[in-house]
Amino acid sequence: MERNDVRLALPSKGILQHGAEDFLEACGLKVYRPNPRQYAATIPGMPGVTVLFQRPGDIVTSVQAGSIDFGITGYDVLSEKGANGGAALVIHDDLGFGACSLNLAVPERSAAQTVDDLRQWAAEAGQAGYPIRIATKFPHVTAAFLDRQAITPYRLIGVEGTLEIAPAIGYADLICDLVSSGITLRDNHLRPLTDGVVLRSQAVLIANRPALRSRPEVLAIAHHLLEYVEAYARGRGSYLIIANMRGDSPEAIAQRMFAQTSLGGLQGPTIAPVVAREHLRAASDWFAVNVVVRREHLFEAVGELRAIGGSGVVVVPCAYIFEEEPVRYRAMLDALAAEQQAATSAAGEGE
Template sequence: MTQRTDIRLSLPSKGRLGQAALDFLAEAGLRVNKPNPRQYSATIPSLPNLTVLFQRAGDIVVSVRDGSVDFGITGMDLVAEKRGENGHVLVLHDALGFGHSTLTLAVPEDWPVQNLEDLRAYAARLAHPLRVATKFPNLTATFLKQHAIPHRLIWAEGTLETAPAIGYADMISDLVSSGQTLRDNRLRPLADGAILPSQAVLIANRGALQTRPEVLSVARRLLEYIEAHLRAQENLLVIANMRGESPEAIVERIFSRPTIGGLQGPTISPVYVRDGSPWYAVTIVVRRDQLPDAIADLRAIGGSGIIVTPVTYIFEEEPPRYKAMLEALQNQE
């Protein structure tokens, strides 16, 4: 068989991750160009040597594991369920920030069961093994065994929430986001029944990264733009005018406050005013969740004319997750 020479990234073709993955990549500067919506391949103009494929989210893990695809974006739930034990699937980024859900045990709301201890006792009183419908047999079985709950798994396609009402299962193990679908079907999650929190992740084939330098190069580009975009989402650019004797005097005042130190420090430049008084413009990066405190700190040390603007990217000297990937590649698990 001829060795493949192209580089492939698989994205979910539909479902909860489909459009969200396309939107995320576009926001990160990696817009996917798919002229024909019926085609199952596309390109990323900023990465011209990369071919984008569209698959079912679960199939992406299998394709990356088997090496027919080099990279994939899918849910951590599917990665944990299908990655296998050969170490071929490497998680490059475990928190892309979309597609959040939790694999959870849920029981009929009229059961006298609130937690795993109650479930263990209830299962012992049933005339048959506890039947659990799920699309995640590996994760569910491991969790139930860890908690010593006898059970029989029922593999099910489609909507699981109806399984207890139909009667082919007693309870379910399924992904839960808001919980509204459970409530609509008179189910409720166990208080301690969360098996795995999940969100979208970026994965890669370990062998391709180790043996093909061009794949490693694309991994760096992907991680660089993704990391820069995600970090930018957490921060804002703040510019303020400030009167002071010198830049050094202003820096001293800035560093006396906890929220306005910037990434490494402030950028300070002179402001030329008509009366010749000593004014400076201070530019800093502030955490989005600390903005109210940062504004208060700036005002407290004489800041005025404060401008706040979003940040598109914040590039590091080297992406932290790229460093982590290189370390992981040295581990032959």
């Protein structure tokens, strides 16, 4: 049955839920959910969008099936379900929250420090007649990593509950689990292999490919989402510096700024005459300078401005920086066009 609403799925609990809601609010897309027990909500800034709350794995399945148009989930879950490359398309891979890594971790008493050590351990265990046992909730991603590293033989043990206890009670030799701070591993006397990162993950925004191609309202919401997400991401950690500076002309001041290392701005600084009071106007040689810099260069930029004559320096954090077109929206359109062209070519060859 054809739907009129556009559906966005968010994680229903845990760090990803709070991270997704906080992130969307920071992007200017606050989720309105009057009752926290309800599994449906709205975004007043995007009329026509229904927000549903699901488990991260179910979000991937729903977007893949087409019952959900957009979803925010973890890249780890997406990779485990093998959905990226199917009907689910990643349209933003750097939302900036939910960061973690899938790591191989061994008991502290183990002699294994690296993947090479694990390879030798597995080979020796195999010669003794048993494979090493690895407890994990990510069997597909883990197996792919082990195979790439030529670690054999091994046996993966699926676990629904807590993984960290598996080596201690003897039903696994090591684990492959998500790690953020590493505190849980240390509390359970485990440590990650130094080069045992199987996958790096964070929250990603995914969309249903067929819906993007066939439903204009879904494509419009994709543009809306990416417009605000990209503007927020570009603004996050950026500052607008405003200062007054004497000079013969905007071009002369620009040359002084370009000679510095931190005053290039986005496309360049904005320089405009300061309109002086009537009795000073004829002799005014003051200009207002505006330049955007990243947080890590802020104090260096302020120092450089003052060194070349800037005064009255004002610093304002940037909430959003909008471009002519979101970079990732153009990348999404290009990916869809390339896929369509490939499908058309394949169909032509098959005739």
